Each structure stands twice: as C-alpha cells, then as structure tokens.
Amino acid sequence: xxxPDHPSRRTLAEEVHARPPEPLGTPCRATYVAVLIAPxxxxxxxxxxxxxxxxxxxxxxxxxxxxxxxxxxxxxxxxERHGEFSGFTLFVPGSGAPAFSSPAAALLPDGWLAxxxxxxxxxxxxxxxxxxxxxxxxxxxxxxxxxxxxVGGEIGAATGLAYTDFRIHPDGFGRFVVCNRNLTERQAxxxxxxxxxxxxxxxxxxxxxxxxxxxxxxxxxxxxxLAELTAHIAAEGGADENLLQALTGLAAxxxxxxxxxxxxxxxxxxxxxxxxxxxxxxxxxRIPGIQPIEEFMARRLTPAVATCATASQRLHDLxxxxxxxxxxxxxxxxxxxxxxxxxxxxxxxxxxKLQLRxxxxxxxxxxxxxxxxxxxxxxxxxxxxxxxxxxxEPDLLVGLAIPIVALAVIWSVRRARHRLHARDAAKDHxx
Numbered sequence: 249x250x251x252p253d254h255p256s257r258r259t260l261a262e263e264v265h266a267r268p269p270e271p272l273g274t275p276c277r278a279t280y281v282a283v284l285i286a287p288x289x290x291x292x293x294x295x296x297x298x299x300x301x302x303x304x305x306x307x308x309x310x311x312x313x314x315x316x317x318x319x320x321x322x323x324x325x326x327x328e329r330h331g332e333f334s335g336f337t338l339f340v341p342g343s344g345a346p347a348f349s350s351p352a353a354a355l356l357p358d359g360w361l362a363x364x365x366x367x368x369x370x371x372x373x374x375x376x377x378x379x380x381x382x383x384x385x386x387x388x389x390x391x392x393x394x395x396x397x398x399v400g401g402e403i404g405a406a407t408g409l410a411y412t413d414f415r416i417h418p419d420g421f422g423r424f425v426v427c428n429r430n431l432t433e434r435q436a437x438x439x440x441x442x443x444x445x446x447x448x449x450x451x452x453x454x455x456x457x458x459x460x461x462x463x464x465x466x467x468x469x470x471x472x473x474l475a476e477l478t479a480h481i482a483a484e485g486g487a488d489e490n491l492l493q494a495l496t497g498l499a500a501x502x503x504x505x506x507x508x509x510x511x512x513x514x515x516x517x518x519x520x521x522x523x524x525x526x527x528x529x530x531x532x533x534r535i536p537g538i539q540p541i542e543e544f545m546a547r548r549l550t551p552a553v554a555t556c557a558t559a560s561q562r563l564h565d566l567x568x569x570x571x572x573x574x575x576x577x578x579x580x581x582x583x584x585x586x587x588x589x590x591x592x593x594x595x596x597x598x599x600x601k602l603q604l605r606x607x608x609x610x611x612x613x614x615x616x617x618x619x620x621x622x623x624x625x626x627x628x629x630x631x632x633x634x635x636x637x638x639x640x641e642p643d644l645l646v647g648l649a650i651p652i653v654a655l656a657v658i659w660s661v662r663r664a665r666h667r668l669h670a671r672d673a674a675k676d677h678x679x
Contacts, residue, residue: 267315267328269437274428275343276376276436279353279421280444281336282451285366292365293334297327300360323355332515333369335448336361347375347392348423369455370448372422374440379409379427383535392425400425401532401540403439407431410443410530410541414450422447442526446541449526450549453519456512457552460559463505467562470498474569481577495574502567513560520553615657622653 254260272278285293298308301318309316314329326337344350351373353361375392389398393413400411409427416422424443428436477498480491527542534540626649630642 269434269441270317270324270326270337270339271433272339272376272436272440273341273433274376274378274431274436275341277340277342277344277350277352278374278376278440279338279351279356280370280372280374281353281361281364281368282333282370282444282448283336283364283366284333284369285364289365290329293329296360296364297336300325300357303357320355323352332452333448334366335444336364337444343375343377347377347425348373351421353421368420369451370422370444371416371420372424372444372447374424374426374443376426376428376436376440379429383409384411384425384427386537393423397539399539399541399544401535401538401542403530403532404431404435405531406533407435408439409535410439410532411538412443412447412541414447414544439530442529446523446526446545449519449522450545453516453523453549454552456509456516456556459509459512460556463509463559463563466501466505467559467566470502470566471562474498474566474573478573481573481580492574492577495570495577499567499570499574502563502570506563506567509563510560513556516553516556520549523549611661615654615661618657619650619654622657623650626653 283293294309294311294313297316300320301308304320306318306320309327316327318325320338323338323340326335326339328335328337338352338356340352340355353373384392389411392398392411393415394417396413396415398411398413400409402408403410407428407430409429411425411427412423414422424440424447426436426439426443431439473494477491477494523545527545530541532540532542623646627642627646630640630645633640634642
C-alpha cells in the first residue's frame with residue numbers, strides 16, 4: 249500500500265527510542281562508568297562486554313550494536329555506545345547499608361572494569377532510596393559525601409530529591425543520592441540516567457578547557473604580533489615583502505590552532521547544551537540551605553564554557569584580521585609591482601624607439617654603401633666596354649645609374665622589411 253521505504257526509515261524511526269532508561273525499584277544501587285574509547289578499540293570494547301555476558305551465561309551483544317541491556321543474575325547491566333565515549337551501568341536492587349558501603353560495581357568480576365579499553369572520564373556510584381519524612385539533615389548529607397559541600401534540590405515536581413557534591417572521592421568515584429517520594433519505576437530510571445548524563449556531558453564539555461588554557465597565551469602573542477605588523481603596514485616603510493611573509497606565518501599558525509581545537513570547542517558547545525537540557529528536565533526546585541544543581545552549573549560550568557567559546561572566537565577573529573591585513577598588503581604590493589612594470593615597459597619602449605632610429609640610420613648607411621659598390625661595379629663594366637671598343641662614357645653611365653640603383657636598393661630593403669613585419673604579425677595572430 250506504500251511506496252518503497254527510504255533506506256534509513258527504520259533507523260530514523262527507532263532513533264527516538266534509542267537508549268531507553270531502565271525501570272528501577274526503590275531501593276537500588278547503581279554504578280556508572282563512562283570511558284573515552286578510540287575508534288580502533290571499539291571491537292575490544294564489545295569483546296569485553298561479551299566476556300561479561302558469557303561469564304553470566306547470557307547472550308552477548310551482536311556486531312554493530314550501540315545499545316545493549318541484559319540481566320546479570322539479580323542485577324542488570326547496560327551498555328551504551330556514543331560518538332566519543334561509551335557508558336557502562338550496573339543496577340543492583342536493594343540497598344547497601346550504610347550508603348555507598350557496598351556499591352554495585354563490587355558485583356562485577358575482578359578486573360573487568362580495568363580491562364575496558366580507553367580512559368575513564370566519569371565514574372559514579374548512585375543510591376536510590378526511599379525519601380524520609382523530612383529533608384535529609386546536614387549530618388546525614390555530610391556522611392554521604394565525606395563532609396563536602398552538597399548541591400541538589402527537589403526534582404520532578406517534588407516527587408523526589410537529588411543530591412551530589414560533583415567530587416571524585418578517594419575510591420575514584422563520584423556520588424549521587426536520589427530520594428524517592430513518589431517516583432514511578434520509569435521516572436526513577438530516567439532520573440538516574442539524567443544525573444549520569446549531566447555528569448558525563450559536563451566532563452566532556454570541559455575537555456576543551458585545557459586546550460583553551462594552552463591557546464590563551466599564544467593567542468595573546470599573535471594578537472600583539474599582528475598589531476605590530478599592522479602598525480608597520482600603516483607606516484609604509486617599504487618592506488612589504490617581509491611584512492607579507494610575516495603575515496603568512498601568522499596565518500599558518502592561526503589555521504593550525506583552528507584545525508587542532510575547533511572540533512573540541514564545537515563539542516564543548518554541544519555538550520554544554522545537553523547539560524542545560526538535562527538539568528531542565530529534572531524540573532528542580534530549591535531546598536532551603538542547599539544550592540540547586542542548575543545554579544551550581546551556572547556558576548561553575550558556564551564560565552568554563554565561556555572561556556572555551558572566547559578562545560574559539562578569538563582564533564576566528566584573528567584569522568579574519570590576518571586575512572584582511574594580508575589582503576591590504578597584497579594589494580599594496582601588487583600596485584607597487586604594477587608601477588615597476590609600467591616603468592619597465594616605458595624604458596623598453598624608449599629603447600625600442602632608439603633601436604628603431606639606429607636601425608633606420610644603419611639602413612640608410614647600408615643603402616649608400618650598396619649604391620656605392622654597385623655604381624663602382626657599373627663603372628668597371630663601362631670602362632671594360634670602352635676598352636673593348638664600345639662607345640661608352642663610364643662617368644656618364646655611372647652618374648645616370650646611381651639614382652636608378654638607389655631607388656632599386658631602397659625598394660628592396662623596404663620590401664624585405666614589410667615581409668618580416670607580415671611574418672611576425674602572422675605568428676602573433678596564430679599564438
């Protein structure tokens with residue numbers, strides 16, 4: 249009943265259902281690890297997940313799979329492959345009393361996490377617990393987060409509470425606490441997933457910050473050099489070629505900085521937008537005495553992202569300014585070259601005119617010489633004829649022949665010159 253499906257129809261239709269949250273009962277423990285993995289290590293990653301599945305007697309993920317979820321005994325394992333990183337989550341029902349004393353990762357085989365290829369960017373433990381009648385007191389929060397400053401708030405229209413300190417604890421993991429007031433199992437799963445994604449996207453966005461710090465002093469040095477070169481251009485000192493070479497060096501350095509940083513800066517903007525979206529999805533409200541997650545991110549993450557955006561913009565601005573200065577200087581160099589070429593052409597024209605005059609003078613002398621020699625030959629012939637008995641006056645014959653010979657020679661020279669000009673013109677027309 250329909251035309252043939254677009255090749256990507258099924259894939260695109262399923263995209264909105266990709267990486268669904270796990271429904272979670274309360275209480276529950278979870279461990280989430282995000283690892284930066286190079287493209288060439290993707291098969292090793294899948295093989296590591298397959299080993300875990302084989303150890304628990306469950307089918308492993310197939311080739312090309314980017315999302316995988318399976319039960320491992322009483323727990324549940326989830327694997328998500330993203331563009332730059334992969335996330336691994338283990339959910340364990342029940343609580344470990346006290347909180348974080350028995351994290352979910354303890355149920356994984358020894359060395360399994362360490363065997364994952366790549367480098368860890370995020371590792372967190374989470375505790376999903378029933379909400380007490382009143383908000384958690386300061387002493388309880390301090391025990392959960394080792395006395396660190398805690399941020400959080402009510403979430404999901406006051407159906408739950410979320411707390412974290414956004415710190416890496418001595419065991420190498422961060423911590424989240426979610427108190428369930430009236431969250432459904434799927435809402436609880438979505439809440440934990442959003443918190444994990446906030447932490448992951450926050451760290452992925454901040455990967456650009458070290459690059460911005462490294463580039464900042466070099467950008468300042470390039471800006472100073474560009475200002476000095478621009479001042480030299482305005483001064484018109486006459487060293488335009490050297491200035492153009494210096495500008496070309498600056499342009500190459502700027503383009504190198506752009507090529508090595510723009511992917512990371514672009515990713516920073518994209519990940520920051522995702523962090524903002526995930527925080528908005530929490531529908532957070534303030535708890536008296538505790539800074540909300542949204543406010544914490546606005547005060548800490550946003551300035552870092554702004555630093556990266558500023559570094560990126562400064563590089564782009566420098567590239568445009570160098571291009572403008574180079575264009576201005578190139579125009580000036582071209583004008584100077586045109587003037588030199590005009591002077592050279594004028595000099596060549598003068599030389600050609602002198603050569604023409606010299607050639608005409610030489611031609612006149614040549615005509616005189618030829619007439620002289622031809623007249624001499626005729627004189628010798630006339631004298632020979634007179635000596636042979638002919639009634640010829642050699643001097644009269646030579647005198648009468650000189651005008652005729654002169655005209656004949658002049659005509660011959662001009663004809664030869666016209667032939668040469670015609671041949672050159674034909675060659676020029678053909679080329």
